[in-house]
Amino acid sequence: xxxxxxxxxxxxxxxxxxxxxxxPEVYLLKRKPGSTRTHTIDDLAxxxxxxxxxxxxxxxxxxxxxxxxLRQKLIEGDKVKxxxxxxxxxxxxxxxxxxxxxxxxxxxxxxNVRFMVDNNLRLMNNATATxxxxxxxxxxLCTETATRGSDNSGAGxxxxxxxxxxxxxxxx
Numbered sequence: 001x002x003x004x005x006x007x008x009x010x011x012x013x014x015x016x017x018x019x020x021x022x023x024p025e026v027y028l029l030k031r032k033p034g035s036t037r038t039h040t041i042d043d044l045a046x047x048x049x050x051x052x053x054x055x056x057x058x059x060x061x062x063x064x065x066x067x068x069x070l071r072q073k074l075i076e077g078d079k080v081k082x083x084x085x086x087x088x089x090x091x092x093x094x095x096x097x098x099x100x101x102x103x104x105x106x107x108x109x110x111x112n113v114r115f116m117v118d119n120n121l122r123l124m125n126n127a128t129a130t131x132x133x134x135x136x137x138x139x140x141l142c143t144e145t146a147t148r149g150s151d152n153s154g155a156g157x158x159x160x161x162x163x164x165x166x167x168x169x170x171x172x
Contacts, residue, residue, distance in 0.1 A: 007031065008035045009142065010141070011028070022123045041060055070088060072114060074088060084121060085118055087118070089114050090106045090111055091114050120135075121135065122135060123136070123137050125137060
């Protein structure tokens with residue numbers, strides 16, 4: 001991993017309490033729109049082939065099998081811990097019922113896959129970290145003029161709520 005790569009961020013303004021126009025406005029940071037790349041299994045397999053002894057086909061097959069077995073264990077209601085990465089598990093949301101007999105499995109409205117990061121993978125802001133390590137992320141604040149020419153998504157709009165990656169609701 002290269003240490004000179006910087007994650008680009010921009011400032012945006014919103015109300016402290018989302019949806020409450022009387023709450024004070026605050027500035028927050030979000031990823032610069034358009035600065036994130038999406039990597040596929042093919043991309044990762046090519047990188048892994050270049051660094052190891054496995055072929056692209058071997059890596060892709062192994063990753064597809066991992067995904068299939070991960071999905072099966074989650075369907076069975078189990079957790080899957082991948083050391084150095086984290087733990088996958090399922091949660092669900094139910095509709096509240098007034099009476100016990102109304103509370104059935106048909107009350108389940110949404111099933112979610114959750115991920116809890118392993119402590120070895122937790123990332124740190126390099127600007128505030130007391131020690132330097134491989135999990136430190138370096139952020140770069142982009143200037144407003146640089147983002148206006150390349151992005152028309154309204155990064156500075158106070159009412160858009162940002163990208164959805166930050167904490168929603170109350171900021172305290």
